[in-house]
Amino acid sequence: MLSKVHVTQARSQAFKAFYATIRSLKNPPAEPPAEPTPPSENDFILSILRSNPSLRDTRSYLASFGMQPKKPQPPSTASGLQRAPEVVIPPPVHKATTSLANAVDKRAPQPSPVITSILNPIYQKTALVKVHGPFTDVQLDSITKGLVYLGKLGLVSVIVIENNDRATGDLAERSRIVDEVMRIVTSLERQGAHARPVVGPVARLGPKPGAHDLNADPDFIPPETHAYPGDLTPIRSSLNAGEIPVVAPLALDSFCRSVRVDANDLIAGLACGMMEAAAQDKATRSEHEVGTSGSGDVDLTPLRLMIINQHGGVPSYARSGYPHLLINLNQEYSHILETFDPKWKSTHPTALSDLALARTCLSYMPPTSSAIMVSHKSPSSLIGNLITNKPTISSSLPHALLQGNSRLTPHTPTLLRRGLPVRVIRSVGEIDKGKMTTLLEQSFGRTLDQDAFYERLEGVLDFVIIVGDYAGTAIVTKEGGYDSTQAPISYLDKFAVLPSHQGDGTVDFLWVALHDESYGLGHPFSANPNGGKGGKGEGHDLVWRSRSNNPVNKWYFERSTGHMRMGNWVLFWADGERKLKIEEGRRGSEGLSFIEDWEEGRLGRWADVIPKIPSAWSK
Incomplete structure (x- = not known):
């Protein structure tokens, strides 16, 4: 227990420090005794570069912190005619001055507008x-x-x-x-x-x-x-x-x-x-202040x-105590408490x-x-x-890449989002076709041939994963099951997220649920609450295709086991993880071969069946 003298001294020191700080803010000394050393600008820029932002990330950042486009002024309607645009004629400039300005421009190139916006947020x-x-x-x-x-x-x-x-x-x-x-x-x-x-x-x-009345969650x-x-x-x-x-x-x-x-x-x-x-x-x-950036007030x-x-x-059971990378609080909160x-x-x-x-x-x-x-x-x-x-590392990467990733340490941050509920349905009759059509058309920017698409799903549907109120979906079908001697191919027919939800974690939440329900089945770390099988079952190869010029292909490359080019298409696949893990454990130090017995001929079969799947889009 501290004595009253010590308590009084501590309070006095705290008050003096507080008063000195306030006084220095109001009346800064002309010659400060010790100038603070600001962080190095090089360290600052390197920190930005290490984040490795994509073009979409940069656009999203600039949408929040960069210069906002001003609202166009409505045309004058007093005379019923649109006002002609103003023409500003610059004053004449002396030739010598112009030459000097041109020379300066050549010697000092202007910085990129993107870099300027990031380093000078509006x-x-x-x-x-x-x-x-x-x-x-x-x-x-x-x-x-x-x-x-x-x-x-x-x-x-x-x-x-x-x-x-x-x-x-x-x-x-x-x-x-x-x-x-x-x-x-x-x-x-x-x-x-x-x-x-x-x-x-x-x-x-x-x-x-009235706080209880403002939140619908019981x-x-x-x-x-x-x-x-x-x-x-x-x-x-x-x-x-x-x-x-x-x-x-x-x-x-x-x-x-x-x-x-x-x-x-x-x-x-x-x-x-x-x-x-x-x-x-x-x-x-x-309204004028909303469209400008000169008020100086912080939002x-x-x-x-x-x-x-x-x-x-937060430590994760799926990563042997290493932290969760990305948490969908809406879906995973109770599950994290239980595990x-x-x-x-x-x-x-x-x-x-x-x-x-x-x-x-x-x-x-x-x-x-x-x-x-x-x-x-x-x-x-x-x-x-x-x-x-x-997150620092995407949670939807293959488990083997996460386990062996040097960036995954006990101090890797956990990113948390409010998120959306995830559910799995196995019948076409449970699909809200209106919302599903809107989701697919907005995501792909094309018109869906609805009658043909849903009629085909009636015969080949395996399962559908839906995030939120049709903010994202993964549709998996069973293809090529005409021969009873061969198992049907598990084919990712559609993977779509609404443009308004791209960049908010929905893509990763959706792919993790897809992993848990298909090629990741059977592993303890696939027992996530996505409304499906809860990780119980036998994982199987998942196959999908994408046009060769699709900008999303880089993302697919990182999440697939392999790929094969077929003309204007790229065929991707993800191997059933549990079967390979069991075989790897059985062989011990011998390891896996490049092609296992059950993998013989599968590429030829996929290359034969997948191109025959009809397009879902109207011509």
């Missing part, structure tokens, strides 16, 4: 960040460097602190909280950022009135704090001043006392409150939830509580938002998550 969005210590000064500097990089890309952090090493309930608790806030503020400023300590309550204790538990737009003034002021707010886990109780609360409860309450405040801002902003809508801790993501090994509670003590936090926050945040659980050892992965909004 719009700023917010991320809720939980920094859950204890961390050493070196670890904390690594974390804050990553957060400063995010700020340069347009994502400004609202940080809430938590520390397992700090005892609760004693007289010195408040001063220790302030010390921890100031420690993170100091670390941020060491990285060249401006930060502001927020040591007063920004939320109120207790669930928000299992939803509202957070133990709530915030109204007016309560967020310290956070809003900090963001608009270009500062990163570092928030203490405090809330006002019913007697207007500032009390210590769990950081998870505060973050969940802030997620709801910031969404409400952002909606009010949007409603009160004029309070939380775009990301980032949970930074010591142990990283969580009790021994992981000692190595990942906050994994389940953080999982529940992500589920609560994402229920408030926009559908495109995501959460990431990351170790302090992987701060650079935050950059990749911001730009690509994807």
